[in-house]
Amino acid sequence: MKTRSLDSAVTAVVRAARPYATAVTVALAHGDQADVRCFGRVGRGPGAAPCTPETVFELGSVSKTFTALLLAEMAARGELSLDDPVEHRLPHRWRAAKVRSTEPIRLLHLATHTSGLPGLPPGLLAKAVPAWFSNPYETFGDEQLRDGLARTTVRGTPGSRYGYSNYGVGLLGRALAETGGLPYGDLLTERVCRPLGLRSTTCAPDPPGRAIGYRRGHALPPWRIPGLPGAGAVRADGADLLRYLRAHLDGGLSAVRDGERPAVPNGGPSTAPGGGLSAMPGGGLGAALRDVQRLRLRLPHSTDRIGLVWMHRRSGGRDLYFHSGGTRGFTAFVGFSPEGSAAVAAVANTAPALDGRFVQAGYEALREASRTA
Template sequence: MTVTATAGRARTGMAGRLAAAAQAVDAPGIVIAVSRRGHRTVHCGGAAPPPLVPRDQQRYEIGSASKTFAGLLLAELVRTGRLSYDDIAADQLAAGHPATAPRERSRNRDRDRDRNTATLRHLITHTAGLPSLPADFYPQAVRRWSTDPYRGYPAERVVAAFLRHRPRHRPGTRWHYSNFGASVLGHALAAATGTPWEELLGHHVLGPLGLTGTRLHPETPGAGAPADAPRTDACGHRPDGVTPVPGLAMGGFQPAGAVRATPGDLLTYLEAHLDPSGAPPAGTSLADALHAVRRPLLRRGQGHRHTHTLTWFQHPTPQGPLYFHAGATTGQQAFIGFRPDTRTAVAAVCTRRVRLLRDTFIATAYALLSDID
């Protein structure tokens, strides 16, 4: 695979297109990486001075795009026969999750079990009848909403909130985007396999794909490391583009949004989806799971215009489907997507959280993936 790198200056061809796209986004730091037919092009830019560690070698918080990793893990565990998409999450959690106390398990068994019929498939496809976040999440998070809202809500509380929740709609009948549901999925997989989430994801997804630059926690200075040692985690910023934001710890919501990765790892991840049979290492068992997460599962919206796979948003193009997912944390944003018909993947990250009505980042990255032929 060949690689072309640019840094803040326009060039011809793909490099020039990436430079123009980066200039359309107002952010302290931005990296746009494209893989097209086996050739990678990476552009680094932004308003802030270049950091000590080059931008394309730093790890970025990808927020909700982490859910694609959770869905791929689920597909792989189903392929191996350890789980079924139709397994009821509450059964896995009540039977095996260490965070669920016996008294809580007994209380939930005695209640109306119809409220706990959400399956693993419902959770990953946002059809489990759950809100975006648990109701009791907000009181503890509001005072640190813009900096660190998740740290104080551990896995035990996520599981307990799910087991006592009464959905307003029967699972499978309504679509509602839910960080709560994706997080419950992760804890159900951990409970069913008896393996902590981080270890489970590392063993079945990160390791087989060779994603050595991907982590689930903010970096902490090593023992004896100087305070001014270069950061390998990118520093995010508030909407003003100036105020730095500490690295985000996701607490019990790791499966929904904790992945932080280098642009190179994100391209490797997307390239595996483009060519599952050639995913590193060659012949990995993940090939079947990578094919599975590309299959359409549901349609929603007016005229059923929105199509979803197990993990990806899917949009049509004249040549074939386009797959993508975006994410945002308190100080960063990310877009990842791929198009099998053009053998193109785009991974874009920036170090500023921009409010929806002012955001050009997602639209710019999406347009780039859509327009490359």
């Protein structure tokens, strides 16, 4: 992985994190090679430790891809169906807090942003304002989510229109936790992280080895999102992100070889860095890694498509799957190309820039890695 063009793409990612980031990690998979490149230190000041492949970053909305994989894993086990109405998967004590909708909101709608739910639950913004630039979700917990459901009216018919919703995927995470009988973070560890060998990936707000998040140079406390963890609570280090993406590469290659990539409807344990592609995980997780890549719909006014949470684009004759995320103190991009045997994860300990330059640089690195495979 010594190509000059890919090295330049990594340099562009690091440059895009300036001037506020102190730590940047770029994890790369390219054919049968892999590398985790780390830059800077986990915080400001002379005593800050160097950034390493074990430095943990907040992932923000990249968490949604973990929720999608958990959904697909539970579906593959037969514990639920993507067509299940979400209200059937929520706590019984919440049944009176029913969303106003002409048709049921199904789990598939939540995982494809076609539920008709607004971006945020009713009641969240009012609570978020005092901590808008630090921890806006911190006081929005389980009971607030239940109360918000009772105040929600769906926009249009579920399944008819795309509209990105933190609320929707957060609600999906809550439904999965109820079905699995464990808190979201514990269920994710049991069903996804442990089988894939992800040792640092967690929803705990203050894990060992974490980088400090910054917004315009000001240090921030750990991100907390208790009511909607499936939408943005996951954090991981570069080594885990590499393992996670390479597991998806295996799943995508298996789908292509088996002819499982479906037509798109109209409308609306992996190896350590440096090793070869891993064997597919067994059981429901192996099937789930394929299922999250099945394209479900085309986005309006775009050639982009969506699987389960993952965005999809064709570029240079290759399939690219990708997602970005951010908290108040971190920015993240992840993506992979099964045909190109390529994957990129880029994370930095600074808030997302308005122009999206870090995410765009991560995407360009993915394109470059897929072209040079």
